[in-house]
Amino acid sequence: MKRSLARLLDALTHTGPGYNPPHQPRRGDDIDQWLKAQRDAAADHPEAYQAADGLLDLYRLHADTRTPLTEHVCEGRVIGDCECFEGGAR
Numbered sequence: 001m002k003r004s005l006a007r008l009l010d011a012l013t014h015t016g017p018g019y020n021p022p023h024q025p026r027r028g029d030d031i032d033q034w035l036k037a038q039r040d041a042a043a044d045h046p047e048a049y050q051a052a053d054g055l056l057d058l059y060r061l062h063a064d065t066r067t068p069l070t071e072h073v074c075e076g077r078v079i080g081d082c083e084c085f086e087g088g089a090r
Contacts, residue, residue: 022070025063035059 025031039052058073067073076082 022068024066025059025069027060027063029063032056032059032063 023031035052035056039049039056042048042052059069061067061075062069062073065073072084074082074084076084
């Protein structure tokens with residue numbers, strides 16, 4: 001009985017042996033550092049720099065809002081800023 005409850009708790013909380021949680025973006029993690037390095041390496045190429053900088057900004061926005069990379073995140077504050085305010089997330 002005790003073992004069954006422990007397994008049920010693991011299943012409900014997504015923990016326990018064999019569970020690998022999805023990546024949660026964090027400022028300063030390996031991906032953040034890699035994106036920053038790519039942006040800095042593209043300093044002589046404005047288009048590439050802007051693209052890498054935009055990806056870094058978006059990654060950091062996900063990190064700051066604790067939103068998984070598979071979910072929509074935006075900076076919209078009023079209706080019209082983003083389609084997600086118009087009728088559900090994208």
